[in-house]
Amino acid sequence: MKNINNTLITLVLVASAVALIAFVPGGDGFQKRKKAKAVEHLTFQTNINGQGNALNLEFVKGPEHNHPLMAVWIEDIDGNYIQTLFVAASIAKGVFAYGDKSTGRWKAGEIQRPAALPYWAHKRNVMNDKGNFMPRPGFEVPDAYSGATPKANFTLETRTDKPMSGKFRVLMEINQSWDWNRYWTNNKFPDDREYKTSSQPAIVYAAEVTAGVPGEYPMQPIGRSHHAGADGKLYNDLETLTTAMKIVESVKVVVKAGN
Template sequence: MNSKSIFRKIFAAFFALLVFQQVWTDEISGKASENVRTFLVRAVVAPGSEWKEKFPPQFALWIQDSDGNFSQTIFATKKASKKKWIFAPKDGRPEALPVWYHSCKNFYASESENEMDAVTSATPKGGFEIARKIQLEEGKKYFAYAEVNKSFDYNEFYPKDAEKNAAEYSGVNGQPSAVYRAEVSFENPEAKLELVGTGSLDGKSGSVEDKTETLTTAKNLVEKIIVSIEFLEDEK
């Protein structure tokens, strides 16, 4: 067998493999898209005693799947999403809402400018409701997350006079962000989010830290957050 025949057989086998891979990928994608449905996500946020009208906190609400993959932002305060802080360092304030920032990959990479404008607004001064249509995979478990934070809310665990290199040093952040979570699904379409931890103090990590015992007034920024999902049968 000459080299040309060998080359042709290798090329034919390689081409067949590419075709099979494409067909298999399209089939898997088709099955996934068949399960994607449009849902209406509603949220009711009741501010707590520390949600001050003259100095409201920053807030974000978003959906992740059970594997930790970011789905979509439902709401975010404009200052936090635009990163327009007064007298902030060059890198902004990553410690403001670190779990959300890391989850949505800096927000801008996850949604278009129009979508971003649709889910952001100035921090509400009182109780508020949110409703947004999003695409979710039917039968899959999701988690609703909320993160809230107010600057300068120091306490005995995060004192204002802490040394810069000390573990409790928080700059102007004071107490770290409070993170709330609840599972939402077809079987559990409405849930109250519960406090599950805090964001990192310096914003370098997107993990939820189990340090709720160090929060004091930050626990009173919100009274309750209720999230529900509704399947829209006429949309897909």
């Protein structure tokens, strides 16, 4: 009987210890519970000093969303680039967090990724000293228009530099590495190093907006970029893309009254 009682006491003490670890701040269980709670929606701002129209971009991620790179910009109705509203910081600076392994350990370093967002890069039309259109140190996109790519659904609150009138277009280009499919295979272009950094090409979304007219303007896919970033053309063979079409569940531009 004494042994049974001792066993019961031991079990109670162990259970109590487990409960404390699970719920006391700083315990492993508590930390795991905290980490499991993901942020579902982020709101952030760019170009807060812009003197033009206020625009919101409402983005809902799709089932294949996994750390994509993206850029958002505006054009006139004829397709002439006006300005960038947002671009992922790694592209904006040409420096990636895992860009340099010269010491044997990954650290931030400069990398050119022309296949990442080539449609936007060619539209921006700023040639660097290496002869391509990718931002790099000395040719960066200003911090006011860049930031970390959100990992969750998000609202981008932004402004145009100058007041817009009439109709204009808002565009978004988005790309995600390592998303091979049966058409865009890892040996489709075996000698093209840039293709291997992109896999399925970037997709371009667009919406036509009327300045000063409140409402929601859904963005729709209008094409894809060059698979290796070799040009700034828009290609219309979206039927070759699979999971890349599921990075985005929905995206729209919102113009509020008075803006």
